Amino acid sequence: SQQIYINGEYFGRDDAKVSVFDHGLLYGDGVFEGMRIYGGKVFRLREHLKRLWDSAQAIALTIPISMDQMILDVNATVAKNDLENGYIRLVVTRGAGPLGLDPFRCSHPQIIIIADTIKLYPEEFYQDGLELVTASTIRNHPAALSPRIKSLNYLNNIMAKIEGLKAGCVEALMLNHKGEVAECTGDNLFLVRDGVLITPPVDAGILEGITRDVVLELAAQEKIEVREIAITRYDVYVADECFLTGSAAEVIPAVKIDDRTIGDGTPGPITRKLTAAFRKLVGQ
Numbered sequence: 001s002q003q004i005y006i007n008g009e010y011f012g013r014d015d016a017k018v019s020v021f022d023h024g025l026l027y028g029d030g031v032f033e034g035m036r037i038y039g040g041k042v043f044r045l046r047e048h049l050k051r052l053w054d055s056a057q058a059i060a061l062t063i064p065i066s067m068d069q070m071i072l073d074v075n076a077t078v079a080k081n082d083l084e085n086g087y088i089r090l091v092v093t094r095g096a097g098p099l100g101l102d103p104f105r106c107s108h109p110q111i112i113i114i115a116d117t118i119k120l121y122p123e124e125f126y127q128d129g130l131e132l133v134t135a136s137t138i139r140n141h142p143a144a145l146s147p148r149i150k151s152l153n154y155l156n157n158i159m160a161k162i163e164g165l166k167a168g169c170v171e172a173l174m175l176n177h178k179g180e181v182a183e184c185t186g187d188n189l190f191l192v193r194d195g196v197l198i199t200p201p202v203d204a205g206i207l208e209g210i211t212r213d214v215v216l217e218l219a220a221q222e223k224i225e226v227r228e229i230a231i232t233r234y235d236v237y238v239a240d241e242c243f244l245t246g247s248a249a250e251v252i253p254a255v256k257i258d259d260r261t262i263g264d265g266t267p268g269p270i271t272r273k274l275t276a277a278f279r280k281l282v283g284q
């Protein structure tokens with residue numbers, strides 16, 4: 001049965017609990033990572049852990065074990081749950097403390113590792129592409145809670161997700177505080193225009209996605225020209241191709257955005273080439 005890791009111990013699903021005084025619950029005070037398991041191995045584990053430590057550092061949270069120990073514990077949890085292909089959710093909360101915001105009165109950060117199966121989008125969305133709408137909820141202002149931090153504060157993204165779902169779309173495009181295109185609620189966004197791959201730079205107020213980095217590497221290998229530049233909705237509407245990247249989404253085409261058909265309305269050749277390269281890389 002599913003074994004969930006909490007601070008070095010394993011619990012069954014029904015016994016895996018944290019305190020109601022945990023500031024991760026009360027205030028979203030904590031950080032997390034979502035990683036894929038392919039062929040029994042966690043994909044880009046070190047890159048994800050580097051980002052986890054950066055996110056924790058940014059919120060002045062000290063993760064109570066070393067990165068090497070975290071690698072051992074993540075891999076042990078994957079082995080314990082005997083998952084060939086699946087998903088790891090790794091959460092570090094500030095821990096339990098008195099009511100009130102003061103994080104320094106919480107003494108024991110909670111490390112939670114959940115290994116599970118994942119099916120974010122049905123297969124036809126990968127074949128036919130999905131539809132997006134632009135949400136009116138923008139990504140966090142970088143001077144507020146930076147979108148670079150993968151924190152437990154996901155209401156910003158959830159608000160945009162609600163707008164997308166209410167519009168009949170499974171994902172929503174989010175703008176940044178300057179009105180430029182940033183990313184979607186749970187994945188990064190790429191465009192193709194005249195054979196050039198385009199994606200917003202990390203200073204556009206986005207999460208620096210691991211899958212985004214992998215696709216940029218694959219594009220370089222495929223000798224596809226890449227530009228990390230600010231883009232607007234105009235650029236999206238006139239693009240030849242559009243696709244999203246994320247640990248959960250992997251690489252998924254978008255063929256209609258705000259009722260504009262992108263290109264000929266089917267996933268484009270560069271999207272398909274990079275999808276194939278990604279699937280080859282992860283052995284799927």
Ligand SMILES: Cc1ncc(COP(=O)(O)O)c(CNc2cccc(C(=O)O)c2)c1O
Nearest residue numbers: 034185186187188207209210211246247248
């Ligand atoms: C806002 C945002 N932007 C981009 C990504 C893609 O980053 P990675 O390529 O490193 O995964 C994310 C990550 N988003 C993410 C990760 C894991 C699960 C889920 C889910 O929707 O359940 C979402 C994210 O939350």
